Amino acid sequence: MMTDLFITPKLQTLLPRLRAFMHEEVYPLEKLFLTRPYAELEKNELAALRQKVKSEGLWAPHLPEEEGGMGLNLVEFGQVSEILGTSPLGHYAFNCQAPDIGNMELLHKYASPVLKERYLQPLVAGQIRSCFSMTEPEFAGSNPVRMATRAERVGNQYIINGHKWFTSSADGAAFAIVMAITNPKAAPHARASMILVPLETAGFVHVRRISIMGEEGSGYMSHSEVRYENCAVPVEHLIGNEGEGFKLAQERLGPGRIHHCMRWIGICERAFDMMCRYAAQRELSENTPIAAKQIVQSWIAESRAQINAARLMVLHTAAGIDRKGTHALRVEISTIKFFVANVLMQVLDRAIQVHGALGITDDTLLSFWYRHERGARIYDGPDEVHQYVVARETLKNYGIKI
Amino acid sequence: MMTDLFITPKLQTLLPRLRAFMHEEVYPLEKLFLTRPYAELEKNELAALRQKVKSEGLWAPHLPEEEGGMGLNLVEFGQVSEILGTSPLGHYAFNCQAPDIGNMELLHKYASPVLKERYLQPLVAGQIRSCFSMTEPEFAGSNPVRMATRAERVGNQYIINGHKWFTSSADGAAFAIVMAITNPKAAPHARASMILVPLETAGFVHVRRISIMGEEGSGYMSHSEVRYENCAVPVEHLIGNEGEGFKLAQERLGPGRIHHCMRWIGICERAFDMMCRYAAQRELSENTPIAAKQIVQSWIAESRAQINAARLMVLHTAAGIDRKGTHALRVEISTIKFFVANVLMQVLDRAIQVHGALGITDDTLLSFWYRHERGARIYDGPDEVHQYVVARETLKNYGIKI
Amino acid sequence: MMTDLFITPKLQTLLPRLRAFMHEEVYPLEKLFLTRPYAELEKNELAALRQKVKSEGLWAPHLPEEEGGMGLNLVEFGQVSEILGTSPLGHYAFNCQAPDIGNMELLHKYASPVLKERYLQPLVAGQIRSCFSMTEPEFAGSNPVRMATRAERVGNQYIINGHKWFTSSADGAAFAIVMAITNPKAAPHARASMILVPLETAGFVHVRRISIMGEEGSGYMSHSEVRYENCAVPVEHLIGNEGEGFKLAQERLGPGRIHHCMRWIGICERAFDMMCRYAAQRELSENTPIAAKQIVQSWIAESRAQINAARLMVLHTAAGIDRKGTHALRVEISTIKFFVANVLMQVLDRAIQVHGALGITDDTLLSFWYRHERGARIYDGPDEVHQYVVARETLKNYGIKI
């Protein structure tokens, strides 16, 4: 209802169908997600779930029609992403999970036919997974120009050496797209390139799955530290052109932020629902539910307001990107990043407080999100960097450069 | 740009015209507003300005076309209201200032032809002003059912006795619409009626213009305490039916909140502009403007995000009212009330902090808004009441009544 | 009770006596303060009140015993200042109001016997008032090194030229202590001096009382813009030595912050009391006082916590200054400045919200404080400057200079 301005004909049937599917097929698996090793779930129930998604024709909803997807624009896919985001299993079940979704997009646009056949097709089919290898522990992630990983061209190969972490989902992935300096003498933004590295390549070293907020995780649900030690790949594994690494990264980030922000809004809506449900049912004393407390009521109201605001801003930005492209909306893209990440943290915090002791257990999803989404205010640029972007662009209108 | 989703054909030419008019005709008068007694301004420059507005065909933009207005829907008038709201003089200059705008609406819909001729027509023409007399000092305004003012029917007259305050703009007004109990034995929400009382009526006592945040004000820019002492008016002065007072008040409030919220957003945009402009120009040391400070940058970014969010929520709500009526959007109407009022206070506070000592003087508009808009979180129901409404309606979906 | 750690023998009888005096003699005048021109009050009731204070032997409690004061240390006077601060009339009634209190201290320590006799004695006696003239409209006040006012030595005179504002209480004052550049070629912090300028001096131009937050004020309760136009004073009017202006200003600020912070805490306690009293008495519906609302309860609790925290921090800092001097406590002095100013704004804001419409009127003191204490986050260095000081000193321990 809230989003009726952004409801297109395609969505009129798709969204209700997705909501029903989540309720019937995805949410019931969450109990297993909370209590069993993820690897088991991935191999069994999630694999079956993905088949079901395929058989229902809902697979990879982000893809263009010519590749078997639904041909949704960003406003449309954003709303799909919100619904999938209501469960930690949603995006993976539909094969539109980060970082694979971004990698598909990159390969689709910039990879050679050979790479497409070898890597994009099985990725689209869900037969393999991939990862994206950019952040380095030695350099602050908020300054993407600083990077030590080198890819030296030797003959018809790139020889890659470097140290990366937060290479998410590397565990079990078939390949990484690696950001590495190929042109060290170029201008700062033109030094790096993106190169596809199959993880079976000699010299690829998986150091560890980094324990994040109490969990090492596994497979898709993990974040790795890796090393590239004289890792050699054919020059054809270059994505786009040499020196275009940052340009491609930027291009990837625009729609990526819409995806993330809408996923966060999905989490918000689920946490909001959990908060209301628990407040309505849990009694403080006979016949007095938690919901009778005025402070809880104000949390419900403030959460409702913030979530509505967040969704409108993100979809409005998505509509702008659909019409005018990422660059024209760069201020809005930075705005939603920090705004929605903060709404997310606040809504989760309130939902936990309403759940009391239960809220800090892993008996509900709240703890998982509280822990793993704390990163939302950090990755892809911390709040402070995005606020700077908004201020910088605003102040240009006042004649100064900051 | 931000609001392009809500730009209609009418607005495409109207908004730029209004913006230009504000810059050329209205903003230049603000210096006088800040330094001279308001009564003088009202009599001279503002009177001339209103003539100019009329001659440009921009008068009373909220009215339906058949009454000489522009026939704007709520989404459209909301955007007009934002632009007018960028100056404290805007709405009055265009004769769409509260409380007159609400009174025009009420009379238009519910008054007898005689009343319309005698009071609505000159009000629309800007020849008289009016006021709205509801709040009573003895009862908390957040509970509109509690009220002591009585209107007893005696023969073909109502004899009104009561004590009111925050009867805004009563000073110099031609009439008040008074909320009074006519049916004391009815259910709480069916006890009050609205009655038009010419202020020349015997028994109407103007007690004082209440000094608000340091200013007693005068005329349109004032808030009065008044008494009705055996104040007798013909029964034909009833607006609508007996016992419909609350119903009419509610009806008045829906669009009224859109008007207010968009006016607040207008203030936000102006304060934001002042903040950026001052930050860009004022130097902390040689060649280091205030805008170079990261905290100021973050204020700019957060303000931008909040204002964008606020506008989208209000216009989205207005669009809903245009399609489905006030009642269907009552949760959203409460949501925007507290959300936007808080954004307003935060944006003003930041703008003042950036201006330093200048910010607390009356040399800029910031102090006026900081003082007079503090009431935004109180009037028409404090934040807490609106949060309760949102929570109450939300929790109905979870099977409980709070 | 809260402050028992800081209660000295002197205070054991003094504080209860002051509290009683405030209740009996000062609070009853506040109604006049809110409704009558301040100049009248000053001339009549306040003059009588000051006589009463003298006759009770409570006059000028900040002075050393040898000058007829009570010989209180900073911890002790701080607690006196809190009690006086509970009324806007308190400090003036006891002749320990800023800026006179700071000027007395300066003259006492650094003025020649002649100046002392001519200016300090009548100031101490309450026969004249004074002002302090530092801030200039052309330069950001947060950088006190930037200043254009010049005092050129010509013969045995200083010829002063400059433009100042926020020269508080200049209206009706007998003299100003003016900060002016005497040594333009010295290092930045050694350029300025403090010079006493009788306001009857030719070339002193009182431009205007600046309207601040809706009020121009008058006399002690005003803030002026002034000009010095070839204003000549004897060189003996120099306070301290040439080039010591900043040093003296810093010295003045340390105890000044304790005075201010404790005054703010006095305001907080009074506003807290008003909030609780109103919440307990004002009914939302029959037999349901505002205090029954959980959100109001949480405001009471949070205000209580913040005020307690603020007082402990300030008195702890005062105790440190008493033992070790201002310089050793410079980090704590900056810490309390921004911490307490923000507590003040929050407590006032909550008290207003609890009072509803009444809270924004000038029928209570809340509006006066809300408006005039907004400057607390700005004057004597905005929050941001004090936060910088704390961070800078902290980070020195980590080997870096910011």
Place this chain on the structure above:
Amino acid sequence: MMTDLFITPKLQTLLPRLRAFMHEEVYPLEKLFLTRPYAELEKNELAALRQKVKSEGLWAPHLPEEEGGMGLNLVEFGQVSEILGTSPLGHYAFNCQAPDIGNMELLHKYASPVLKERYLQPLVAGQIRSCFSMTEPEFAGSNPVRMATRAERVGNQYIINGHKWFTSSADGAAFAIVMAITNPKAAPHARASMILVPLETAGFVHVRRISIMGEEGSGYMSHSEVRYENCAVPVEHLIGNEGEGFKLAQERLGPGRIHHCMRWIGICERAFDMMCRYAAQRELSENTPIAAKQIVQSWIAESRAQINAARLMVLHTAAGIDRKGTHALRVEISTIKFFVANVLMQVLDRAIQVHGALGITDDTLLSFWYRHERGARIYDGPDEVHQYVVARETLKNYGIKI
């Protein structure tokens, strides 16, 4: 330095000694704590560490001298607790960890000589551990009067039946002190008693270690769900008298809150140190450390202010308890609970944000605290309950009972 007002002769040598011990002996084990299963650490390094603490005469610093402790009052032990709290291993290493410390106190005061010999002595000696079994999953913990666990007296035994969770450290403990209804017909606060239940008793069922914020934990570092199924213990296992359960729980909570709050302040200081250290060393670009950013500087300053405020409030409250007992300070005890818990969460959040991606990994202690101390705002009564207590007691002075 900050706390010099509270430094007693005993502390003058003790605190520096403890600080040195933490640096030399405890902090070096934290790396193991972060990377190895806790059970291993407990068995090996921690066991050795405890021996070292004993051999240095620092063991169980909370105990009275006659029991081999240091005879510290609450103000003194509070400051010890802060230092121990700077590491997650501190309190356990010194055998003054919750819940054992509270159980020692209870047994010391209220247990029979037999129980003391059998359970208190080995607990004091660190040969066994214990747990406290109060919260029930079926009832909101914020209302301690609601409870279903029953202890029926049958002959000279209590037969206990009930379901508990958050029975912290039950895994591997020798006994629990169980809160159970013994007098169901008494007034609500006189129904429950505390009974010591050896965990080897038939009918004690350890259901699970509850996974909390991503970790199931083990041994001392765990929180269990347990059942009592016809669990029979001798009536001599009653602690205190029948019906005194709540009274004893309250008595336990007063000093317990000082311990917790000072432990939190210890965490704050450590996180603050980590934040400053990282900000000073981590570069955003060549020669520009994170500490150069103004927002980080403001976080440092605000954290410093909040931690100082928190410590002063807690020690001031402890001093009050030392002089006047728990009951007289009940408002202050509630005040510090919510105030300090919120400071803790804010300081941790800022420290994480400064650390960027590293901050969400388990490579530093920040993640552990961020996750496990979220409960600080919930356990022993959520913020909202303590705010209610402060408001309730405050409003009694205004003649109303809420």
